[in-house]
Amino acid sequence: MSIEKFKTILSTAIPLPIENVDTDQIIPARFLKATTRDGFGENLFRDWRYDKNGGIKPDFVLNQDRYAGTILVAGKNFGSGSSREHAAWAIYDHGFKVVVSSFFADIFKNNALNNGLLPVQVTEGFLSGIFSAIEQDPGTQLKVDLEQQEITLMTTGEKEYFQINPYKKECLLKGYDDIDYLLSIREKIARFEQSET
Amino acid sequence: MAGKTLFDKIWDAHVVEKIKGGPSVLYIDQHLIHEVTSPQAFAGIEKRGIKVFRPQQTVATPDHNVPTVDQHLPIRDELSRFQVNKLTENCTKHGITLYGLNHPFQGIVHVIGPELGITKPGMTMVCGDSHTSTHGAFGSVAFGIGTSEVEMVLATQCILQPKPKRMRIRVEGETARGVNAKDIILYIISSISTSGGTGYFIEYTGSAIRNLSMEERMTVCNMSIESGARGGLIAPDQVTFDYLKGREFVPSGADFDRAVEKWRTLYSDEDAVFDRELQFDAADIVPMITYGTNPGMGAGINEKIPSPEDIEPGNRDSFMKALAYMDFEAGSPIAGRKVDYVFVGSCTNGRIEDLRAVSQFVKGKKKAPHVTAWIVPGSKQVEKQAHEEGITKILEDAGFKLRQPGCSACLAMNDDKVPEGKLAVSTSNRNFEGRQGPGARTMLASPVTAAAAAVTGVVTDPRTFIS
Ligand code: SF4
Numbered sequence: 001m002s003i004e005k006f007k008t009i010l011s012t013a014i015p016l017p018i019e020n021v022d023t024d025q026i027i028p029a030r031f032l033k034a035t036t037r038d039g040f041g042e043n044l045f046r047d048w049r050y051d052k053n054g055g056i057k058p059d060f061v062l063n064q065d066r067y068a069g070t071i072l073v074a075g076k077n078f079g080s081g082s083s084r085e086h087a088a089w090a091i092y093d094h095g096f097k098v099v100v101s102s103f104f105a106d107i108f109k110n111n112a113l114n115n116g117l118l119p120v121q122v123t124e125g126f127l128s129g130i131f132s133a134i135e136q137d138p139g140t141q142l143k144v145d146l147e148q149q150e151i152t153l154m155t156t157g158e159k160e161y162f163q164i165n166p167y168k169k170e171c172l173l174k175g176y177d178d179i180d181y182l183l184s185i186r187e188k189i190a191r192f193e194q195s196e197t
Numbered sequence: 198m199a200g201k202t203l204f205d206k207i208w209d210a211h212v213v214e215k216i217k218g219g220p221s222v223l224y225i226d227q228h229l230i231h232e233v234t235s236p237q238a239f240a241g242i243e244k245r246g247i248k249v250f251r252p253q254q255t256v257a258t259p260d261h262n263v264p265t266v267d268q269h270l271p272i273r274d275e276l277s278r279f280q281v282n283k284l285t286e287n288c289t290k291h292g293i294t295l296y297g298l299n300h301p302f303q304g305i306v307h308v309i310g311p312e313l314g315i316t317k318p319g320m321t322m323v324c325g326d327s328h329t330s331t332h333g334a335f336g337s338v339a340f341g342i343g344t345s346e347v348e349m350v351l352a353t354q355c356i357l358q359p360k361p362k363r364m365r366i367r368v369e370g371e372t373a374r375g376v377n378a379k380d381i382i383l384y385i386i387s388s389i390s391t392s393g394g395t396g397y398f399i400e401y402t403g404s405a406i407r408n409l410s411m412e413e414r415m416t417v418c419n420m421s422i423e424s425g426a427r428g429g430l431i432a433p434d435q436v437t438f439d440y441l442k443g444r445e446f447v448p449s450g451a452d453f454d455r456a457v458e459k460w461r462t463l464y465s466d467e468d469a470v471f472d473r474e475l476q477f478d479a480a481d482i483v484p485m486i487t488y489g490t491n492p493g494m495g496a497g498i499n500e501k502i503p504s505p506e507d508i509e510p511g512n513r514d515s516f517m518k519a520l521a522y523m524d525f526e527a528g529s530p531i532a533g534r535k536v537d538y539v540f541v542g543s544c545t546n547g548r549i550e551d552l553r554a555v556s557q558f559v560k561g562k563k564k565a566p567h568v569t570a571w572i573v574p575g576s577k578q579v580e581k582q583a584h585e586e587g588i589t590k591i592l593e594d595a596g597f598k599l600r601q602p603g604c605s606a607c608l609a610m611n612d613d614k615v616p617e618g619k620l621a622v623s624t625s626n627r628n629f630e631g632r633q634g635p636g637a638r639t640m641l642a643s644p645v646t647a648a649a650a651a652v653t654g655v656v657t658d659p660r661t662f663i664s
Contacts, residue, residue, distance in 0.1 A: 179245070183352060
């Protein structure tokens with residue numbers, strides 16, 4: 001089972017200028033009862049998107065028509081809290097390919113990468129630049145080039161280099177997944193077990 | 198060459214190979230699974246047409262999504278029942294030991310691992326749950342993983358992991374009466390924030406940590422993740438060995454002595470270098486409680502909620518957003534607020550010592566009439582012991598409602614939800630918006646602080662009851 005190959009993305013973005021967005025906000029626990037990976041997008045940010053009777057909360061960005069795109073831009077320390085991979089599934093299932101923030105929680109970052117969702121960590125300054133550009137014009141486009149490890153704010157041409165583990169980069173670009181790799185070294189793992197005992 | 202940290206010793210001994218410029222292939226000694234984060238992993242390996250590689254190194258129990266009443270009956274909620282049944286089905290099919298709902302060993306994964314002696318010093322342990330860090334209390338490298346990684350472990354007993362950096366947190370001196378492990382860790386997190394530990398594995402040390410019981414050490418390690426850290430650990434010592442001796446899955450007799458000899462080598466060398474070191478004075482720590490919507494927003498129970506001016510400009514918006522959600526005013530006192538619910542339970546504080554502490558506190562008292570007080574033992578064994586020690590009776594006499602083991606209101610996946618707008622003092626680990634139910638407001642505190650709130654009906658410093 002491989003992941004989708006990651007191609008350069010040029011898209012408008014949805015701004016979520018909130019810090020410490022935790023996994024309970026991304027996907028509340030009561031929606032974790034499914035036994036498949038599908039359909040979590042529907043409940044992404046559930047309690048921010050809908051009120052308790054299922055009514056739409058018009059103030060929330062995902063409910064506003066002027067914002068669209070495959071890039072989610074969020075405040076710092078995104079994805080803190082639980083290890084639920086459902087958070088990454090929900091974001092991906094909703095149609096996002098990239099999450100931009102100035103800081104990511106570790107487990108979330110791993111989970112995202114394992115599902116073909118690219119976390120792009122930028123500086124605080126660049127992040128606030130993106131937020132103000134989108135505020136002025138929701139049609140602002142961002143370009144995310146994984147090969148070059150570069151994110152560009154198209155309106156101004158401002159660019160920033162972002163870090164990614166070279167192995168993970170390769171996996172995303174080629175659509176490989178970790179399990180295939182681990183399965184290929186099962187004999188080596190068995191030898192390791194022998195040497196341990 | 199500089200010495201090694203405890204973390205390095207364990208980690209390095211489990212590296213099967215290091216991928217150039219990439220993560221390490223880390224061998225996992227012990228894997229724990231539960232019903233919520235495993236079904237997609239089993240589906241994954243089945244799709245690949247493979248079997249579980251080392252089924253004897255995985256143990257399963259349903260906890261997150263189980264009802265905490267009438268556990269002998271079929272689960273009423275259809276989706277929950279399906280999920281729990283799926284776990285049984287997967288374990289049967291793949292030859293994995295399962296402690297199901299009516300098994301005497303069932304309970305929250307992080308409570309049963311230690312109490313059964315599945316958790317041992319020097320191990321690598323993972324589970325699809327971030328509070329796997331709990332097991333680090335035994336001097337093991339234990340951390341939470343996502344479902345893709347659960348699949349990796351099922352398929353190969355390994356995961357690919359970049360090596361975290363190392364942090365050492367020393368807590369020296371003696372804590373005051375009425376201050377316990379939960380206060381220590383809430384104090385640390387409020388000092389370093391919920392991202393202060395990100396990228397690190399924390400080793401806790403110092404006399405105040407050494408003086409903690411195993412159960413208290415688990416409380417500290419449990420909440421490491423709330424600082425953003427990958428995990429936390431404490432070097433094993435006599436307290437650890439005494440706790441382990443005689444437990445179900447711990448070797449006995451000469452084998453135990455041999456094991457202890459090996460475990461005694463598990464410490465950070467004198468000259469080991471940490472990437473970051475912090476020190477706290479135990480005497481500064483008071484009973485803590487959170488007032489906001491992340492575990493770093495905590496303060497001494499007699500303090501006031503900070504004013505916006507006390508908060509760094511960059512964090513003011515989220516501070517105000519949190520207070521708006523909590524319906525609290527900046528600058529107002531924390532103590533004295535009316536409490537609607539008290540929840541004692543979870544993998545942070547649902548062990549027998551926690552129940553004992555609460556029962557000692559409430560013995561001969563009654564909960565305030567307007568408070569709903571839930572006590573949820575962390576496991577069947579804790580529940581049994583509470584009955585045997587007469588704790589159940591004391592708590593019931595005081596008006597507390599004892600429920601059956603599970604995660605319960607810690608994450609409110611089942612029916613144990615705090616109603617919208619209600620204020621709960623909880624011994625669990627997360628106070629996120631809606632964590633304990635949509636619109637529920639949570640203040641995190643220690644079991645005695647929770648007990649004090651239950652008895653007085655308002656947020657109360659438990660020390661006022663200590664003579
Ligand atoms: S008690 Fe809470 S934190 Fe612990 S495993 Fe259950 S849901 Fe997670």
